[in-house]
Amino acid sequence: MAALDTFPNLPLQGEIPVCERDGRICSLPINEVDSSNLCKQLSYPEINIGRELFHHAAGHVQDHRRTIMVPINETLIKRITRTFFEEGPVEALNEAANSNSQHYNVFLGSLARYMLVLVDVGNSIKFFLKPHLKEQGVGSVGKYTQTRDWSKSAIRCIRWHPNCFKIAIAASDDSIRVYGDEPSIVPILKSGLQKSITSLAWRPFTAGELAVGCQNGALIWNIDPNSLITRPLSQAVRLRHGNHFPVTSVEWSPNGCLLASASINDPAILIWDVDQNKQVPLRRVGPPCALLKWSPTGSRLCATTVSNVFRVWKTDRWTPDRWTINSGTIQSVVWSHSGSHLLFVTTEESLLYCLGFIEDEVFTSTFAPKSALPIADLSKITIGKVEVGGRPQALAWCPRSRYLAVTFKDTPAIAIFNTVNVAHSRLNITPLCFLTGIGIESASCISFQENLGHRSNEKLQTVLTIGWSSGRIQYFPFV
Known part of the structure; x- marks a missing residue:
C-alpha cells in the first residue's frame, strides 16, 4: 500500500513546482516565476479570482456610498x-x-x-x-462540497468543458466566469437565483450549456459561443422540484442526454430530461444524497449520502448496489476512464479506497470479500517543519487515469500519485510528488482538463488546474 512517507521531498523553500516532465518535477524560485509568461507558453488564460473580487468589491463600496437610505415606519x-x-x-x-x-x-x-x-x-x-436534518441549510452545505473552506474560499468550484477549451470558475460572490480561447471575452454569469454555488457541470457535445448546483436548486445557463458581450442577455433556467434544494451536486451523463442532481434535503436523486423539463426521482428510504459521479461509460452512477451509506446505480435498469463504510461519510469519489475502478475517501479515515467493477461483479473471484480495498495511506506526516497529508478533501483523476491528485482539509500541499491499471481488476498506485503554493496558500479546489486535442502543444499529457486559497489559478502540466 502506498504511503506519504515514500514520497520525494517537498519543493525547496522559496521554490514552486511548475510542471512534470518524464517523471521529474521542475521547480523555479518564487521570485522568478512569472505566471503570465507561463500561461502564455501554455496558451492558457491568466486568472486571479481574488484580485478580480477585490476590484469588484472596491467599486461596490463606492456605489454603496451614493445610496440614500430612507427609514420608514411599518405596522x-x-x-x-x-x-x-x-x-x-x-x-x-x-x-x-x-x-x-x-x-x-x-x-x-x-x-x-x-x-x-x-x-x-x-x-x-x-x-x-432523522438526526441528519439538524445540519441542513446553507451553513452545512460546505461540509458536502469538494472545496476546502467552501464558505471562505474565493473560488467555489472549477470545471473544464469535456469537448472544447473552456473553463468555468464559480466565485464567492455567486458569479461564474467563463474563460476560453479569446482572453478579451470573459462571460460573467450572475442571477438573483444563483446563490451559494456548490457544483458546475458542462453538458457534453454542446458549446455553452452549463448546469449549476446552488441554494435554490439547479440552474441551466445557455451561453452563445459567438456572442461578443461579457454579460449574457439570457437568464438561467431554474430546475426545482419539491424540497430538492439546496443542490450539492449536478452531473451530466456522458452522452449529455440526462442531468442528475442531488440535495442534502432530499433522499431522492432527480434524473432530469432538461430539454423537456421533466424529471424522474430515484427514490430510496434513508438519508439524503450529497454527491454524484457518473462513470465515463455511462453505465453506472455513484451516489453518496449524508450518512455512511452510498449506492452505485446500474443505469441500464436503474437498480442500485448498496454499500456502507465503517464511520463518517464519503468525502470524494472518482471513476477511472474505463469505469472499472471507483476510488473514494471518507471524512473520518486517512485512507484511499478502491472498488473494482467487472461485468456487473465486484472483483474477479467470487470467494473474495465484496468490499473496498485500501490502496494508499494518507495519514499526516511531517517533512522538515511542514505537515502534509491527513484527512482528505477532494480527489481528481486525469482523463487517462494516469495521475491522481489529492487535497487535504488541514494541510496545504497536494499529493500526486501515478496510477496504472496492471490487470483488469487491479490498480497500481505509486507516489509521484507534492505540489505547494506560494507562502501560506492552500489548495481550495482542483480539476484536470478533460480535453487536450485542440492544443497546439501535442506533448502535453494532461494539465491539473489548481484554485489556491488566494484566488490564484495555477496550471500544472504533465509533459
Whole structure:
C-alpha cells in the first residue's frame, strides 16, 4: 500500500513546482516565476479570482456610498407579512412574538409564542427520528462540497468543458466566469437565483450549456459561443422540484442526454430530461444524497449520502448496489476512464479506497470479500517543519487515469500519485510528488482538463488546474 512517507521531498523553500516532465518535477524560485509568461507558453488564460473580487468589491463600496437610505415606519402586520415572504413562516412568528411596537397586539403575540412552542416540539421529534436534518441549510452545505473552506474560499468550484477549451470558475460572490480561447471575452454569469454555488457541470457535445448546483436548486445557463458581450442577455433556467434544494451536486451523463442532481434535503436523486423539463426521482428510504459521479461509460452512477451509506446505480435498469463504510461519510469519489475502478475517501479515515467493477461483479473471484480495498495511506506526516497529508478533501483523476491528485482539509500541499491499471481488476498506485503554493496558500479546489486535442502543444499529457486559497489559478502540466 502506498504511503506519504515514500514520497520525494517537498519543493525547496522559496521554490514552486511548475510542471512534470518524464517523471521529474521542475521547480523555479518564487521570485522568478512569472505566471503570465507561463500561461502564455501554455496558451492558457491568466486568472486571479481574488484580485478580480477585490476590484469588484472596491467599486461596490463606492456605489454603496451614493445610496440614500430612507427609514420608514411599518405596522406590525406589514412587518410580519414582509418577514413571511422574505425569510419564511418561522421568522414571521418570531417577529410577531418579539415585537415591541406600540401597536403590539397581545393576543397575536401570545398566539405566535404558542405556535413557536409547537414548532420546537415538532422539530425535536423530527430531529430525533432523522438526526441528519439538524445540519441542513446553507451553513452545512460546505461540509458536502469538494472545496476546502467552501464558505471562505474565493473560488467555489472549477470545471473544464469535456469537448472544447473552456473553463468555468464559480466565485464567492455567486458569479461564474467563463474563460476560453479569446482572453478579451470573459462571460460573467450572475442571477438573483444563483446563490451559494456548490457544483458546475458542462453538458457534453454542446458549446455553452452549463448546469449549476446552488441554494435554490439547479440552474441551466445557455451561453452563445459567438456572442461578443461579457454579460449574457439570457437568464438561467431554474430546475426545482419539491424540497430538492439546496443542490450539492449536478452531473451530466456522458452522452449529455440526462442531468442528475442531488440535495442534502432530499433522499431522492432527480434524473432530469432538461430539454423537456421533466424529471424522474430515484427514490430510496434513508438519508439524503450529497454527491454524484457518473462513470465515463455511462453505465453506472455513484451516489453518496449524508450518512455512511452510498449506492452505485446500474443505469441500464436503474437498480442500485448498496454499500456502507465503517464511520463518517464519503468525502470524494472518482471513476477511472474505463469505469472499472471507483476510488473514494471518507471524512473520518486517512485512507484511499478502491472498488473494482467487472461485468456487473465486484472483483474477479467470487470467494473474495465484496468490499473496498485500501490502496494508499494518507495519514499526516511531517517533512522538515511542514505537515502534509491527513484527512482528505477532494480527489481528481486525469482523463487517462494516469495521475491522481489529492487535497487535504488541514494541510496545504497536494499529493500526486501515478496510477496504472496492471490487470483488469487491479490498480497500481505509486507516489509521484507534492505540489505547494506560494507562502501560506492552500489548495481550495482542483480539476484536470478533460480535453487536450485542440492544443497546439501535442506533448502535453494532461494539465491539473489548481484554485489556491488566494484566488490564484495555477496550471500544472504533465509533459
